[in-house]
Structure formats: structure tokens, C-alpha cells
Amino acid sequence: MAALLSPFMTIAANRIVAGESVMAWHVASPAETLSGVAAVVLGLLFGIPSGRQDLRLCGALLGLCGILWLLMQGAPALLDSAAGDYARVSPAMGFWCLLLILTLMMADALTQMAPGPIARAGLLAAVLCSLALILWSGALAPLSILQEYAGRRAQFADAVLRHLALAFGSLATAAVIGFPLGIVCYRRAQLRGSVLPVLSLLQTIPSLAMFGLMIPILGWVGDNMPGAQAIGIAGIGFAPAFLALVLYSLLPVVGNTVAGLASAPAAARDAARGMGMTPTQRLLRIELPLGLPVILTGLRIVLVQNIGLAVIAGLIGGGGLGTFVFQGLNQTATDLILLGALPTVALALTSAIVMDILVELAQPIPKDFP
Incomplete structure (x- = not known):
């Protein structure tokens, strides 16, 4: 009230x-x-x-x-x-x-x-x-935020596509790297003890600092590696933002892969071993299906995190919806800020709900035996 x-x-x-x-x-x-x-x-x-x-x-x-x-x-x-x-x-x-x-x-x-x-x-x-x-x-077209959109329709479409490429592309890249690394870390405790602390250290770096660190590194690569600039590697732009998001994504993917595989009951692993299954068969038929909800939870964390962090890419020329946020801040135009912020919030909430549904669907269904 x-x-x-x-x-x-x-x-x-x-x-x-x-x-x-x-x-x-x-x-x-x-x-x-x-x-x-x-x-x-x-x-x-x-x-x-x-x-x-x-x-x-x-x-x-x-x-x-x-x-x-x-x-x-x-x-x-x-x-x-x-x-x-x-x-x-x-x-x-x-x-x-x-x-x-x-x-x-x-x-x-x-x-x-x-x-x-x-x-x-x-x-x-x-x-x-x-x-x-x-x-x-x-019906809501007279609102200021939609008038801001009307004047930037083409730019908004490009920003949304760039934002999706940053968030989902970094997630896919982290999954390609993190899943095999997580499986190896699960199998080898010594490697797990050295890899996870390094990934945890990367996670503690503030997001703006991480984006800033990528600028000189990729700037040097773009200046000294033949063909690097031709494929878009430079100190500012899409590449440093994408790499920073991939580094942020590795800990949840690797950590949840290890935790998911380890969540398989010891009795199930022993039964599979007693049936003569090879380690690969046990991984594919026992450990991965039982650990899938935990692994998907890690992907959910990464996706929601990267949708939010991709906003910062607008500071270093990476595009995305953050472009409107920082333009609005520079112009003291609140509705222009909202034009970038509200779709980001909606995308993050929708992605979280969809991933929660997938996690629940992946839960193993208990069977009652007589």
C-alpha cells in the first residue's frame, strides 16, 4: 500500500x-x-x-x-x-x-x-x-523506454545477438573445455588438487579487472601473431570479453562435473564394476546419468552469471546490451539504461527458469521394486 x-x-x-x-x-x-x-x-x-x-x-x-x-x-x-x-x-x-x-x-x-x-x-x-x-x-509505445527502442531498433537487434553470442558462446566453450577437464580431475585426485584452486583464484578476480587484464594480453597477441587481427583478436572488442567470460565459467563447470560424477552412489559403481563394465562404460552409463542434475546446475550458474557479466563488455567495445547501459550513464538518460538493463534481467530470469526445469527433468526417477 x-x-x-x-x-x-x-x-x-x-x-x-x-x-x-x-x-x-x-x-x-x-x-x-x-x-x-x-x-x-x-x-x-x-x-x-x-x-x-x-x-x-x-x-x-x-x-x-x-x-x-x-x-x-x-x-x-x-x-x-x-x-x-x-x-x-x-x-x-x-x-x-x-x-x-x-x-x-x-x-x-x-x-x-x-x-x-x-x-x-x-x-x-x-x-x-x-x-x-x-x-x-x-499499447506501451508512448513510454520513454520504448521510444528509445524505436530510435535504435537495428542497434538493439545487433546488441541482443552480440549479448547472446557472448553469454551462450562462452558457456559452450567452457563446457567443451570444462567437461573433459572435470572428468580427468575426478579420476585423478592429485590433478584435482591443483586445478580447482587455480580456477577458484580466477573466480576471485573482480569482473572489471578481469576484462581489463584481457586488453593488454590480447592486444599483444593481435599485434604480434600473424592473422590474429584478421579473425578478430585485438585488445578491445568481442575477443577479450569472450575470453574473460570463458575463464569465469570454468570453475562452475569443472567443479560441478567433479561433484556430479562423485555423487553416484558407491553401491551403483560397485555393482557396475562387478558386472565387468569398463571405466568408460561406468562413466557413460552410471556416473554421468546420475550426476547430470549436478552438472546441469553448474551450467545454470554459468549461464545466468555470463548473461549479467556480458553487460560489462560494453565498456571495452564488446557490444551487447551493456552498450545501452553505459551510453545511458554517460548521457544521464535513465530510460536508455533501462533499455539495456531490463532485457538483460528478463533473459537471465528466463534462462534460470528453463535451466531449473531441465535440472528437475534430469533427476533420476526412483523405481519401486516389489
């Missing part, structure tokens, strides 16, 4: 100056705002009973529909009342607080209800399709 009593939107003369705060019931006419405010209040009240998770889920959805309705009605109404062709309207603190509260309420209700992986995948698809439909309809 305190969030609802905070400024819901702001209207400013242009994209840079500070805006004037507007309360939720003043963003449009009373007839247009009454239903939205009532939906938010009712949704918050539905969240009070702790034992009715279905009611809390319905309340969260009702509240989210309410704040979206207020945005859809408020943005064009405030722009029509503004003076000047460069006026901008944006969500304010009240909107973001309500969005956070209602999203957490929905997540908590779903956690308590414990839907299966297929149901969670369906819910995720429904949320993404609903969001895509709202954006495609143009």
Missing part, C-alpha cells in the same frame, strides 16, 4: 531532465484509473492470506494487470497534457516497487504450490507470450 501511495509515473520535458511525479490515480481520468487502482488494491489484499496460494497467485496476476492498465492509460494521457514535442513519460518508483512486490508474491505462491516442470514451462511460455503480445500491440 505504501508503494501504491508513491509516485507511479513521471512526465518530463525531454529524455534527460528530471520529471514531475504523478500519482497512480492522476495518470489519466478517474474513470480510466479507477479500475486499475482497484485491481492493484484487491490484488494486494489477496496476497495477505498465507494459506491460500491459489488466491495469492490470482491476486498477483490481478495486481500486475492493474499496473499494466495504469501504464497503458497513463502514458498517452500524460503526453497529451504535456507541452512540447520532446516530452517523455516513464514509470516511477511506485510502479517498480509494485512490480517487484507482485512478482515476488506470484513467485512465492508458485513455489508453495510446487507445480511440475511441464506446468512451469507452460506458465513461462504464457507469461512470455503475453508480454510479447502487449509489446507488439503498441
